[in-house]
Amino acid sequence: MASFRDGPLTMKLQYCRKKGNLLxxxxxxxxxxxxxxxxxxxVASLGTADPREALPLIRAWLKKTDKEWGELRSPTRAGTLQRARQLLAEYGVDPVAPAEGPLWAFEDVLAETQGDRDVLPEPHRTALQVLQGVREFTLEDAIDExxxxxPGDATRAERALRYLKSxxxxxRDIRKLRRVDVNGFVQHLLGQxxxxxxxxxxxxxxxAAFGRAIRENELKCENVFARVEIPQMGKDKVDREVFTLDQYRALDAALNAHPQDTLRSILLVVSETGARLAEIxxxxxxxxxxxxxPPHIALKPHPWRPLxxxxxxxxxxLxxxxxxSLRAAKERTSDHVHLYPQYSxxxxxxxxxxxxxxxxxVRTREGLKDTRLGNHSLRHGMKDLLRSIKCPAEAADQIIGHATPGMGANYGEGYPLEMLYAWIIAANAKKTP
Incomplete structure (x- = not known):
């Protein structure tokens, strides 16, 4: 444990040691x-001498080592496969083309490892299955990898896997899945x-999971989920409702009447910025x-939430x-990294x-009942508010993160933040009676 002086206070960082100028x-x-x-x-370098910068890195390493050590104690199929491939690589054997490597070296290791036991231990057993071509690469393997x-796609990917397995x-081994299975799956979902x-x-x-599995594991099969046709695609689309000025005012009244908490903070920021819900x-x-x-959010991708x-x-x-609202949310939690740790x-x-x-x-608030308004309606509503103050389309796209059509949009750095700030203030002012 390393100790650091911060004025009259002494900080102690667990799992931290100082060596030279680095932690x-x-x-x-x-x-x-x-x-x-x-x-x-x-032991791993934190690449900094500042204890405040080191703290979130220490937390990240704790989670990483917990996960890796948990995998060693109770390995998943994907983890076992990875360790088996690493074992083969240590002996110069290519799991994709084993005949080209020194198989005798690995066979000697297998003989020594098995000894008098009836069953080889892991990861040697999986490595042998890989060499023999009998190791299945399942749907769960593909989703796990x-x-x-x-990780930001985990919820949707795992839900899709549950539907498919059901x-x-x-x-099932992904190499045994056929196009007829996929088309049947599509009909099954439509029937729900x-x-x-x-x-x-x-x-x-x-x-995406199948494509990655085939590419990274050099599986000799096609991606049966590529170019799947969905009958009547888009023809059942129901137009999304957009917030009117009266509905914006009803939402603001409901937010003002409700104590600020995590959910209301997220909703308010989405309403005032037109950002995507996941971004906030x-x-x-x-x-x-x-x-x-001006005050702003410097939005960028994170490992837990890509853009x-x-x-x-x-x-x-802002x-x-x-x-x-964001300042209050920041002060409400002691988490050093995430603004809304309840949900991120x-x-x-x-x-x-x-x-x-x-x-x-939202749909149970006065003035908003019996509507189909949702979180994404606020993005469309913000676009309308920006149009109403004659904000240029390119600037509106820059604010809410839409791609602007045309080659010209790819040149230059866009509108200055000060101009975007003036437009977002004016757009939100339209909601005031």
Missing amino acids: FFRRRVPLDLREQLGKDYF YVAAR YLGGD DMSTTTVQRYLTPLK VGLAKADLKLDAT KTPGSTRKIP TDRARD TAEGTRTDSVSAALVKW
């Missing part, structure tokens, strides 16, 4: 894993009264520039009301839960 994360390896890992301590690479009657756009949302992570739910405290001139498009990385100007953690964001709770709340 290092240092954690004792559990006794049951020391032989497996070949060391008593795990995809979620590990894209339809198929269980897990899902809209065509909802079905497409569930197919998207499956397509996944904010880090470091994204907030509340004392800048929808490259153009979504932007600076979002009204006084949105700034004060290192593992991902629970945007769907926030959306469901807010939609239910």
Whole structure:
């Protein structure tokens, strides 16, 4: 544990050691894993000498080591496969083309490892299955690897997997899945009264997970989720309602009458900025520039919450009301990284839960009952508010993170933040009676 002076106070950082001018994360390896890992301590440089910068990094390393050590104690199929491949690589054997490597070296290791036992231990057993070509690569394997690479997509990907496994009657090797299975799955979802756009949302992570699994594991099969046709796609679309000025005023009255909490803070900021719900739910405290001139959010992707498009990385100007709400949210939590830790953690964001709770709340407020207004309606409403004050379309797109059509939009740095701030203030002023 390292100690640091901060004026009259002394700070102590657990799992931290100072060496030279840098701080290092240092954690004792559990006794049951020391032989497996070949060391008593795990050490990693934090790349800083500032204890305040080190604290969130220490938390991140704690989560990472917890996850890796948990995997060693109770390995998932994807984790076991990864360890098996690493084992093969240590002996110069390519799991994709084993005949080209020194198989005799690995066979000797297998003989020594098995000894008098009837069953090989892991990961040797999986490594042998890989070499023999009998190791299945299942739907769960594909989703596990995809979620590990894209934790922000975990909720939707895992829900899509549950639907698919339910339809198929269980897990299956992805190399044995056929196009007829996928087309049947689409019909099955449509038969559950899902809209065509909802079905497409569930197919998207499956397509991405299959593509990644085939590419990264060099599987010799096609992505059966590529270019899937959904019958009558988009023809069942119901136009989304957009907030009118009277409905904005009803929403503001409801927000003013309700004590500020996490959900109401998120809703207020979405209403005042036109940002996507996930963008606000996944904010880090470091994204907030509340004392800048003008105050704004420096929105960027995070491991727990990617952004929808490259153009979504932007600076979002804040009204006084949105700034004060964000400041209060920042002061309400002791989490050093996440602004809304109830719904955003290192593992991902629970945007769907926030959306469901807010939609239910909004549609039960006076002046908003019996509507189909939702969180995304606020983005469309902000676009209308910006149009009403004659804000240029490119500037409006820059504020709410829409792609502006045309080649010219790709040149230059866009409108200055001060101009965007003036437009967002004027747009929100339209809501005032």
